[in-house]
Amino acid sequence: xxxxxxxxxxxxxxxxxxxxxxxxxxxxxxxxxxxxxxxxxxxxxxxxxxxxxxxxxxxxxxxxxxxxxxxxxxxxxxxxxxxxxxxxxxxxxxxxxxxxxxxxxxxxxxxxxxxxxxxxxxxxxxxxxxxxxxxxxxxxxxxxxxxxxxxxxxxxxxxxxxxxxxxxxxxxxxxxxxxxxxxxxxxxxx
Numbered sequence: 446x447x448x449x450x451x452x453x454x455x456x457x458x459x460x461x462x463x464x465x466x467x468x469x470x471x472x473x474x475x476x477x478x479x480x481x482x483x484x485x486x487x488x489x490x491x492x493x494x495x496x497x498x499x500x501x502x503x504x505x506x507x508x509x510x511x512x513x514x515x516x517x518x519x520x521x522x523x524x525x526x527x528x529x530x531x532x533x534x535x536x537x538x539x540x541x542x543x544x545x546x547x548x549x550x551x552x553x554x555x556x557x558x559x560x561x562x563x564x565x566x567x568x569x570x571x572x573x574x575x576x577x578x579x580x581x582x583x584x585x586x587x588x589x590x591x592x593x594x595x596x597x598x599x600x601x602x603x604x605x606x607x608x609x610x611x612x613x614x615x616x617x618x619x620x621x622x623x624x625x626x627x628x629x630x631x632x633x634x635x
């Protein structure tokens with residue numbers, strides 16, 4: 446035997462093995478007449494059903510039933526702490542007068558768009574300061590179990606707005622907190 450025949454013989458046996466394993470469907474005499482249409486030749490037992498791997502082209506012709514498709518999109522926005530220059534810039538633009546010693550929080554009604562936030566910074570154990578584009582400074586109170594210092598490197602939010610009582614933010618370390626309420630910091634003169 447020559448070498449190509451030696452190499453191809455096992456391959457031919459492997460390809461024909463699935464075809465030989467399946468028994469031929471031999472109909473009974475009474476079944477033959479009932480199942481075969483008029484004029485069709487009855488199967489002789491020599492036709493073997495095509496093996497499942499070889500039906501790829503036959504199955505490709507059939508179009509699958511249309512099913513419903515649901516497309517979901519999720520956008521996660523990252524709010525960075527911002528460079529110190531942003532915070533210093535906001536303070537430097539204030540008119541030169543004695544700075545007030547105290548700030549008072551006034552409740553902010555409604556929601557704040559995320560794209561209006563320039564920077565963030567932890568303020569106390571449960572509060573984050575949000576520096577806005579319009580030079581306002583907001584305070585976000587977090588739920589009791591949360592520590593604002595977990596958000597020292599910013600946070601992620603998957604909503605376009607931060608609303609008090611609804612918004613959930615996630616730190617880069619993975620902790621998730623609910624924003625209980627938003628307040629606006631207003632300088633109080635003594």
